[in-house]
Amino acid sequence: MFETALTYNDLMFLAKGAGMTLMVTAISVFIGTVLGIIFGVFRYQVGALWAMPLTFVLDVFRSIPLLIQLVLANAFITTVLKIKVSGLTVACGVLSLYTAAYCAEIVRGGIEAVPLPLRRAARSLGMTWGQDMTSVVMPLATRVALPSWIGLALGVMKDSALVYIVQVVELLKSTQILITRLQEPLFLLMICGLFYFVISFPIARFGGYLEKRWSND
Amino acid sequence: MFNYNFRWNQALNSLPQMLEGALVTMEIAILSMVIGIIVAILLTVCRISGYRSLSAIATTWVEIARNTPALFQIYMVHFGLGSFGIHLSPYISLLLGIAFNNAGYLAENYRGALKAIPDTQTRSARSLGMSAPQAFVHVVMPQMLRISFLPMTNQMVWAILMTSLGAVVAMNTDLYGVTSALNALTFRTFELFAIAAVIFYVITKVITLSARLLAARMFRY
Amino acid sequence: MIEIENVRKSFGPLEVLKGINLNVPKGEVLTVIGGSGSGKSTLLTCINGLEPIDSGKIVVDGVEVHARGSDLNKLRQKIGIVFQQWNAFPHLTVIENVMLAQQKVLKRSKAEAEAEAEKQLKHVGLGDKLKVYPSRLSGGQQQRMAIARALAMSPDYMLFDEVTSALDPQLVGEVLDTLRMLASEGMTMICVTHEMKFAREVSDRVAFFHKGVMAEIAPPDELFGAPKTPELQQFLSATH
Numbered sequence: 001m002f003e004t005a006l007t008y009n010d011l012m013f014l015a016k017g018a019g020m021t022l023m024v025t026a027i028s029v030f031i032g033t034v035l036g037i038i039f040g041v042f043r044y045q046v047g048a049l050w051a052m053p054l055t056f057v058l059d060v061f062r063s064i065p066l067l068i069q070l071v072l073a074n075a076f077i078t079t080v081l082k083i084k085v086s087g088l089t090v091a092c093g094v095l096s097l098y099t100a101a102y103c104a105e106i107v108r109g110g111i112e113a114v115p116l117p118l119r120r121a122a123r124s125l126g127m128t129w130g131q132d133m134t135s136v137v138m139p140l141a142t143r144v145a146l147p148s149w150i151g152l153a154l155g156v157m158k159d160s161a162l163v164y165i166v167q168v169v170e171l172l173k174s175t176q177i178l179i180t181r182l183q184e185p186l187f188l189l190m191i192c193g194l195f196y197f198v199i200s201f202p203i204a205r206f207g208g209y210l211e212k213r214w215s216n217d
Numbered sequence: 218m219f220n221y222n223f224r225w226n227q228a229l230n231s232l233p234q235m236l237e238g239a240l241v242t243m244e245i246a247i248l249s250m251v252i253g254i255i256v257a258i259l260l261t262v263c264r265i266s267g268y269r270s271l272s273a274i275a276t277t278w279v280e281i282a283r284n285t286p287a288l289f290q291i292y293m294v295h296f297g298l299g300s301f302g303i304h305l306s307p308y309i310s311l312l313l314g315i316a317f318n319n320a321g322y323l324a325e326n327y328r329g330a331l332k333a334i335p336d337t338q339t340r341s342a343r344s345l346g347m348s349a350p351q352a353f354v355h356v357v358m359p360q361m362l363r364i365s366f367l368p369m370t371n372q373m374v375w376a377i378l379m380t381s382l383g384a385v386v387a388m389n390t391d392l393y394g395v396t397s398a399l400n401a402l403t404f405r406t407f408e409l410f411a412i413a414a415v416i417f418y419v420i421t422k423v424i425t426l427s428a429r430l431l432a433a434r435m436f437r438y
Numbered sequence: 439m440i441e442i443e444n445v446r447k448s449f450g451p452l453e454v455l456k457g458i459n460l461n462v463p464k465g466e467v468l469t470v471i472g473g474s475g476s477g478k479s480t481l482l483t484c485i486n487g488l489e490p491i492d493s494g495k496i497v498v499d500g501v502e503v504h505a506r507g508s509d510l511n512k513l514r515q516k517i518g519i520v521f522q523q524w525n526a527f528p529h530l531t532v533i534e535n536v537m538l539a540q541q542k543v544l545k546r547s548k549a550e551a552e553a554e555a556e557k558q559l560k561h562v563g564l565g566d567k568l569k570v571y572p573s574r575l576s577g578g579q580q581q582r583m584a585i586a587r588a589l590a591m592s593p594d595y596m597l598f599d600e601v602t603s604a605l606d607p608q609l610v611g612e613v614l615d616t617l618r619m620l621a622s623e624g625m626t627m628i629c630v631t632h633e634m635k636f637a638r639e640v641s642d643r644v645a646f647f648h649k650g651v652m653a654e655i656a657p658p659d660e661l662f663g664a665p666k667t668p669e670l671q672q673f674l675s676a677t678h
């Protein structure tokens with residue numbers, strides 16, 4: 001059907017790239033979410049004024065191209081601080097903060113969506129701040145935040161294609177390497193695109209479904 | 218404090234070139250939005266047209282734009298079309314790649330906005346003797362614009378940030394391209410990219426703030 | 439004159455109009471009463487062509503509404519309709535709401551449309567709300583605005599589809615007063631309503647719809663005073 005010079009080894013090479021994409025995504029989304037929750041709760045708790053420095057920093061991560069964040073972080077660590085770290089560490093570090101910046105907004109939005117009277121009721125029943133947070137706010141805020149969070153996680157997976165700039169060979173970079181060697185851009189790009197699509201599409205649909213279902217009641 | 222000599226002056230000497238690059242970046246972002254909005258309207262019309270094939274094409278477009286990396290989409294325009302013998306310049310590849318992405322995301326927004334406007338609005342307009350196009354233009358569209366204004370602003374910011382992806386198609390006249398070209402000559406990586414970061418930050422802030430002012434003027438209801 | 443001849447209309451398997459015959463001459467105020475699902479609201483949307491009909495015909499001033507080639511947009515200028523839900527255009531001020539169709543459909547100039555809109559809005563008691571957005575109006579005010587919006591098209595007929603049903607009880611009066619005023623000015627009107635007192639007061643004739651059939655039609659004294667069919671008797675005793 002299709003003449004290709006693609007060998008088993010090349011396929012394994014692509015699979016390794018895909019594995020790298022998934023690993024970078026998983027690490028960054030995990031750390032970024034933990035940080036995002038901390039930042040989001042902090043921002044909500046201390047109020048807009050006191051959280052301003054944090055808000056500003058997080059906003060910077062959302063206003064500068066990820067590619068530049070990666071280059072800057074890499075240059076800062078390796079040439080300014082002169083510390084030897086792997087590209088993977090830089091990639092995961094930057095992507096985690098990048099994720100945290102968006103996640104903090106989602107978390108804050110989720111908390112703000114919990115009606116205040118409900119929280120007063122919880123506190124008036126004698127619940128502590130911690131109990132109120134974990135047993136009242138969290139379950140309700142999650143409903144609001146989860147669909148957006150799914151979108152964020154998928155966004156990070158797609159954006160992880162940029163970590164090639166710090167010498168991490170993820171899926172798109174592996175594809176590019178093979179393209180240079182095999183000169184079959186269309187075929188290879190289709191495989192690569194299909195991989196992203198197959199992961200992203202069903203999860204995005206699921207997120208959309210949750211959003212619809214939870215907004216109806 | 219650091220065992221590193223910052224040479225800000227040397228980097229700042231390149232500021233005029235970088236600002237010129239910033240103009241190219243804004244030009245690409247604006248053009249990609251204009252194309253994106255027009256295509257998104259067409260895609261939305263296709264999706265609600267009731268013609269299966271049209272709607273399938275539009276939906277495929279939207280889903281690919283939303284479920285693959287923007288970098289991949291730009292690659293596809295440049296190298297994918299290249300394998301059909303269509304060789305586009307880096308500028309055009311970047312522009313069309315971003316426009317493809319914009320159109321997909323905006324089309325999804327427009328569809329949501331359309332759903333949010335009750336049928337009774339059209340019905341009322343029609344009952345006053347307005348034709349279907351009149352009802353759409355004067356009653357439905359202004360309300361859609363309000364709903365999709367914020368998502369459109371966000372997409373514009375995305376378009377600005379996405380111009381940096383021109384790096385993969387050897388684009389060298391936009392802000393990112395100019396900065397990396399300067400970097401290849403001087404190796405002042407940190408200083409140069411820090412300046413580029415500040416310029417990007419200022420551009421995105423100007424866009425979001427002016428959009429907010431515009432929205433406050435336009436949507437007083 | 440509105441002539442309705444043997445009109446039938448179904449939504450899927452449900453037949454909502456089962457052969458309606460009715461003439462409404464110029465100047466008449468006809469109210470239509472009946473339980474929900476009796477088809478009375480559907481009839482109104484059929485008269486101005488918002489809904490197609492399955493058979494029969496509706497003729498307004500000699501023009502058959504559902505005939506191929508009838509200019510529905512032109513016809514609808516002649517027939518104003520106000521719905522149960524408030525359908526203000528939220529992005530336009532009150533006066534702009536009333537001006538829009540005048541400018542786009544009747545091609546009136548901005549000044550003409552503005553003058554007419556102001557006149558109609560004052561007429562329904564909203565002279566002090568011209569530059570306000572509809573979201574700032576009460577339900578009753580929104581309904582009066584919708585009436586002014588329809589009147590500004592200089593219609594020959596006005597159709598009212600349960601215009602007070604979605605209103606808080608204390609707001610019903612102001613809207614009914616507006617309708618009374620229109621009736622006294624000689625406007626040809628068909629009002630679908632649940633307000634029996636209002637129907638009795640303003641109507642020349644009252645029609646009672648039951649399960650898609652016009653079961654009775656008579657002047658109000660006769661219809662309310664001596665209901666003939668058991669369905670109407672039951673309906674009237676249930677509403678009192």
